[in-house]
Amino acid sequence: MKTNLRRFRFERGELSQQQLADMVSVSRQTIVAIEKGNYSPSVKLALLLAEKLETTVEELFELEDEDHD
Amino acid sequence: MIKRDRIFYAACGLFMVGIVLALMEYEFALLFIVGAYLLRPTLHVFDLAGKKADERQVQIHSRSGNVAFIAVIITAIGLALLRIANGETAEEFYALIGIGIAARALVGLLMIGEFRRTGVLIIIAVGVVTALFGLASGGFSPAGLFVCLLGLLFASLGFAARRFPRAIAAVLTVIALVMIFGFKLYQFRPAGSAMTFAVLVMLLAAISIFLSSRSEDSATGAGSSKSSRAIVLVAISLSLIVLFAYIEIGSKSGDYKQTANQVSQEYTEIQGIAAIGPFEYYPNGKLESCTIVREDTLSGQPLSAGTVVHLTNDGVLDWCFLQQDTEIQGHLCRGESHGFMTGFHPNGQLKTAWLARDEVIQGIPCAKFRFMSSVFGGGDATRFHENGQLSFCTLSDGMTIEDQEFEKGDPVRFDEHGKMIVGKQ
Numbered sequence: 031m032k033t034n035l036r037r038f039r040f041e042r043g044e045l046s047q048q049q050l051a052d053m054v055s056v057s058r059q060t061i062v063a064i065e066k067g068n069y070s071p072s073v074k075l076a077l078l079l080a081e082k083l084e085t086t087v088e089e090l091f092e093l094e095d096e097d098h099d
Numbered sequence: 100m101i102k103r104d105r106i107f108y109a110a111c112g113l114f115m116v117g118i119v120l121a122l123m124e125y126e127f128a129l130l131f132i133v134g135a136y137l138l139r140p141t142l143h144v145f146d147l148a149g150k151k152a153d154e155r156q157v158q159i160h161s162r163s164g165n166v167a168f169i170a171v172i173i174t175a176i177g178l179a180l181l182r183i184a185n186g187e188t189a190e191e192f193y194a195l196i197g198i199g200i201a202a203r204a205l206v207g208l209l210m211i212g213e214f215r216r217t218g219v220l221i222i223i224a225v226g227v228v229t230a231l232f233g234l235a236s237g238g239f240s241p242a243g244l245f246v247c248l249l250g251l252l253f254a255s256l257g258f259a260a261r262r263f264p265r266a267i268a269a270v271l272t273v274i275a276l277v278m279i280f281g282f283k284l285y286q287f288r289p290a291g292s293a294m295t296f297a298v299l300v301m302l303l304a305a306i307s308i309f310l311s312s313r314s315e316d317s318a319t320g321a322g323s324s325k326s327s328r329a330i331v332l333v334a335i336s337l338s339l340i341v342l343f344a345y346i347e348i349g350s351k352s353g354d355y356k357q358t359a360n361q362v363s364q365e366y367t368e369i370q371g372i373a374a375i376g377p378f379e380y381y382p383n384g385k386l387e388s389c390t391i392v393r394e395d396t397l398s399g400q401p402l403s404a405g406t407v408v409h410l411t412n413d414g415v416l417d418w419c420f421l422q423q424d425t426e427i428q429g430h431l432c433r434g435e436s437h438g439f440m441t442g443f444h445p446n447g448q449l450k451t452a453w454l455a456r457d458e459v460i461q462g463i464p465c466a467k468f469r470f471m472s473s474v475f476g477g478g479d480a481t482r483f484h485e486n487g488q489l490s491f492c493t494l495s496d497g498m499t500i501e502d503q504e505f506e507k508g509d510p511v512r513f514d515e516h517g518k519m520i521v522g523k524q
Contacts, residue, residue, distance in 0.1 A: 060155040069155050 032092045036065045038083040054078045106142060110135040140164060172199055205303075218268065218307030219260045225300045226254025240508035260308065268308035275301040366392045370414065381412050398447045400427065406434075411445065418442040424455040430481075431455040433468050444485040452481050457495040463511065465492035484515040 039045045045053075047061045054075060063069035064079075071079065080087045117131030140160035179192035204224075208217040233246025260267035275298045366375050374389035381387050388409045395402055398416035402408065405422030419441050421427075421434030433439045433453040442451035454467040465481050482490040490513060497506045501519050505511060512520040 055153075057153045057156065060153055063155060072154050075154060 031067065031070055032094050033064060033067060034090055034092070035061070035079065035083075038085055038090060042083050050079075050082065053082045106139050110138045113138060168199065168203060172196055175199070213311070214307045215264050215311035218304040218311070219257050219264065221300060221304040221307065222257030222260055222267075222271070223254050224257075225297075225304075226250045226252070226257055229253060238506070238508055240506075243508070257304075260304075264308045264311065268305040271301040271305045275305070372397070372408075374408075383412065385412055385414060386410055398443065400443070400447065403434075415445055416443050416447070418451070427452065430458060430460070439468065439480075444483075446485060448485055448487050449483050450485075452483075454481050460492065461489045461517065463489055463492060463500075464494055464496040464498060465489070466495035466508070486515055488515050488517055489513055490515075 039047075039050055047065075048058045051058045051061045055078075056075065060069065060071075064071055076087045076091060080090050083090065112135075113131050114135035117128045117135060120128035120131060143157045143160055175192045175195045179189035179196070182189040182192065205221070208220055211217065227250065230247045230250030233243050233248075233250055256267055256271070278298050366373055367378075368374075369378065369389065370386045372386065372389065372391060372395060373393050374391050376389065378389050379387040388407065390407050391397075391402060391404060393404045395404075397408060397410075400416055402419060403422055403425055406425075407420040407422075409417045409419065411417045420439070421432060421441055423434040425432055425434055427441060428449045430449065430452055431454065432441050433455040434441075439453035440451060441449070441453070444450045454465060456467045458465050458467070460481070481492040484490045492511060494505055494507055494509050494511060497504070499505070500511060503519075514520050
């Protein structure tokens with residue numbers, strides 16, 4: 031799964047990973063793992079991220095070809 | 100990076116308490132140290148970490164917990180096999196493996212959140228396992244078939260619980276209470292693994308069913324009350340598992356530890372024996388029984404510390420309760436405090452022994468103590484005549500004796516010349 035989290039984070043006032051983590055009540059390591067594509071957030075966390083970054087879940091996360099297998 | 104929150108500081112407190120207790124040489128200090136490490140993942144599992152729970156950390160805790168569980172089970176199996184290869188018993192490892200798997204299955208069921216279904220499944224699963232265990236342990240002998248039927252009856256109660264859950268739960272509660280008071284299990288004495296396990300399972304299944312509600316199966320069941328019921332049920336389940344472990348494992352070493360502690364305190368040298376009480380004496384003042392506090396040889400028989408010994412009026416070793424499995428005159432005899440009596444003839448020849456392993460004695464394959472003995476009591480002791488000839492044993496394998504075919508589990512009796520006394524009936 032591809033994520034545009036880093037891009038949206040910068041576009042919304044250059045939020046740091048720690049600031050975004052605090053906004054959605056997770057650890058900075060979780061934000062790092064999501065941005066690297068090493069962790070798929072829960073629906074709740076994905077919706078929270080989209081809300082704080084003023085976008086949609088579909089804009090933040092995209093399925094890749096192998097995800098359709 | 101360590102997250103410094105209330106859970107972190109609570110864990111630090113537990114850890115410091117553990118360190119202090121360790122310095123004071125209390126063995127249970129390890130519980131506090133391990134508890135400090137497991138505090139956060141435990142709170143996460145029971146959804147008690149509140150906003151301090153990071154979903155990714157919860158997932159990592161869960162996965163690492165699964166791996167750790169598998170590692171512990173594999174290690175326990177390996178150590179059990181090593182014990183068996185050395186001709187020793189591995190009861191503690193069987194209990195550890197059983198408790199681990201049962202706890203995992205139970206918590207998994209409870210997390211589904213359907214308490215009535217959980218209670219029903221517990222009853223059916225335990226019934227089926229008991230039936231299979233009865234066949235595996237006793238074969239098609241009367242004892243094995245009896246346990247198998249008992250298990251099937253228990254499983255049928257489970258199926259009946261699907262239609263009449265609360266009625267069956269009430270029946271199980273009554274049976275459990277009768278067993279608790281009938282066998283005085285409230286004194287926390289080991290009354291047999293099977294009985295203790297059966298009582299705890301019945302109580303757990305009954306509690307699970309009673310905690311269920313009629314709206315349980317609906318998609319809109321009350322969420323908050325459901326999670327609180329889940330917490331209560333999991334807490335009760337784990338408490339019962341710990342209680343079972345304490346009764347079955349802790350009590351077996353309790354007497355020995357108590358004896359070992361008392362060695363460093365005060366013991367009495369009576370009639371050449373270093374022992375602790377309770378002491379019993381014959382009217383003529385001769386020592387009748389006591390517990391020896393160090394390795395000693397009585398009537399030519401080496402005995403380990405902690406053995407409870409009974410002497411005749413002449414000071415000859417009559418019988419004893421071995422503290423641990425001990426080699427007596429070439430036979431590994433079962434020891435478990437007051438569980439298995441090892442007897443001697445007046446000439447010092449072994450008279451009664453509960454074998455700790457299957458053994459070929461004078462060409463006869465004699466069975467070790469088996470699970471059935473703990474359920475029904477007695478019956479499986481191997482006996483010898485005063486001249487050392489095998490008197491009685493239960494066969495560990497089928498064989499032909501004096502042109503009669505015997506099956507595994509059959510009892511056989513011989514006179515002092517080695518001739519069979521009673522044929523197969």
